[in-house]
Amino acid sequence: MRCRLEHNSYMAYSSERRLPRLEDVAERAGVSHQTVSRVINNHPNVSKATRERVEAAVAELGYRRNTAARSLVTRRSHTIGVLASELSQYGPANTLLGVEQAARNAGYFVSIAALREVSADSITDAARHFMDQGVDGIVALVPHAGTLQALEVLNLDVPVVVVGSSGEGRFSGAMVDQKLGARLAVAHLIEQGHKRIGHISGPQDWIDAAERAEGWREALTEAGLDDDLLVEGDWSAGSGYGIGQKLAVERSATAVFVGNDQMALGVLRAFGEAGVRVPEDVSVVGFDDQPEAGYFMPPLTTVRQDFEELGRRCMDMMLALLEDGAGARTTVVDPRIVVRASTAPPA
Amino acid sequence: MRCRLEHNSYMAYSSERRLPRLEDVAERAGVSHQTVSRVINNHPNVSKATRERVEAAVAELGYRRNTAARSLVTRRSHTIGVLASELSQYGPANTLLGVEQAARNAGYFVSIAALREVSADSITDAARHFMDQGVDGIVALVPHAGTLQALEVLNLDVPVVVVGSSGEGRFSGAMVDQKLGARLAVAHLIEQGHKRIGHISGPQDWIDAAERAEGWREALTEAGLDDDLLVEGDWSAGSGYGIGQKLAVERSATAVFVGNDQMALGVLRAFGEAGVRVPEDVSVVGFDDQPEAGYFMPPLTTVRQDFEELGRRCMDMMLALLEDGAGARTTVVDPRIVVRASTAPPA
């Protein structure tokens, strides 16, 4: 095997001499390898002089600790697995960025597993993949209801933080307050004097979609308004377009709260083609505030979620679970409304 | 230390008995641990009977190989690091998905490092992070020119596949043929009879932006048309909007080839507001074909890139470098044009 390696190109990348070990540093600094280990790991009982000598040797040799060896003995990989189903979407992608930032700052590695389709099998596969890798914890970025069960039955030996859920049982949760977001959107429309406010929701088996619909319903009910104008889309611009075409004919509402910005884009096009003016005839509010929302026609009033912050909070919670011995809990990030030209008082 | 662990919540997640080792499987199957290792690793010289007995024991105990231990002795982590700067963008996010899919299929783990800002320092940091983790290879998803140097001077001991570049020196490359994409866009406009075709490019220090501009220029020159209508944007819808406003006043071109879909969105809005009709007055072509492009107003003619395929090819190349001893080389994915309503013959 080693012989074979010498012939393949991987070896071409390897410099001939091997990387320095603790032993090499120890020799150079004139101490035992254990003392070097103590310096590396910031143990308290090392004299200042020794510490400095060791640090110099580390720098001179360019020593870097071997993660595999450390993991083997500590049973910690310092790796967090992020299990995600919609990584190409704006929200999850940015949440991942937040997780990565916080993780790297804390000296953790981030490993990913993408789910092509969301099913108990695919989730089990991904979780097993992570356990094979020996991750210390898992962040589940799967916005469907029912994900929790698939993970729970696995009886994983590591902490799990579920994004977009309040966390149940042994799992911790990190979420943006979707209901609040929906309430902000509806409150804005009510303030402008709208009485008939419809909602185009995402698929109701998505936690966020259900929460937003519920927030919309609650806000309307509290204001004494009807909550009968609900249509379910599939998050895509295409579904927003299709639903928008129907709404343009029916004209049952003076304002529409749309479950995300993409569907809102489709609605705007349908309205535009049908001659329904936004916001003069109908006001439209989106959700997410993706970077393009300000350049729709007209610019979209929408609810901003700070996904990166959500990701950072996730990781903070994971670190607390891992290192401070905290128990399961929940963290909530508040959304805020961004008012643009797509909303105005009804005619 | 062990004592402290018993009190923190991490242990609460641990079942009391430790995970099975090779030795446990060996005992159960009545063979030596080495024989089990051979079965696990598909070594040829194991009798069928023994193999089956071992496999049964593995299944019964739910044995899973300890990655840290294996890495320690083989000096292979079976982990690929993906170094990316714009992970929240449609293209890079989908490329990552492709890499992840191919990697997991091949039994590799995918680790990520996101760059908040692109500089030699941040790239060096990320690369060092990966080396600390002991990755077997690095996929660089950094679309700026000059990235290569920052990586090259590090003299990494592992293969590197650079996405969006043809690969230079020791690095391999995987790219979508950007020039071809630009040529397709321009050819489509020329076919429709346009003579004055402008280009709104991305920042010229991005490799893709420069390639697209070059493709645009070549296609025009070959057709004997002027290539003097070039404006540089920053990829954002906002910059497209600003530039679109100017173009709407100047009216120097009958068609605009825009460097990406987001800027095209901004251009469409600027034109819409200024009363410039698309495609009647000016045709617009984008680049990327992100999912929303079909729902712009009007639906956008654009150039589709298959980012997932690009990611898969990256990983295929990485595997070839790692396992088959292949040398550095390049793989190219062809884009194709998607014609929608934003283009038409000039008036």
Added chain:
DNA sequence: TCCTTAATTGTTAGCGCTAACAAACGACCT
């Protein structure tokens, strides 16, 4: 029959690190 060769299995060492324990050293007290 015995030797040669191949196929299969077992034994040993060690990858680089940390935890646990042991030893050495000095400071301080009585």
Added chain:
DNA sequence: AGGTCGTTTGTTAGCGCTAACAATTAAGGA
């Protein structure tokens, strides 16, 4: 001076695995 303590350093073992080699068995040929 001699004991007690705390601080600093060294020694040893072993985490779970694979590579290299050794041992065993079976098969085939002279």
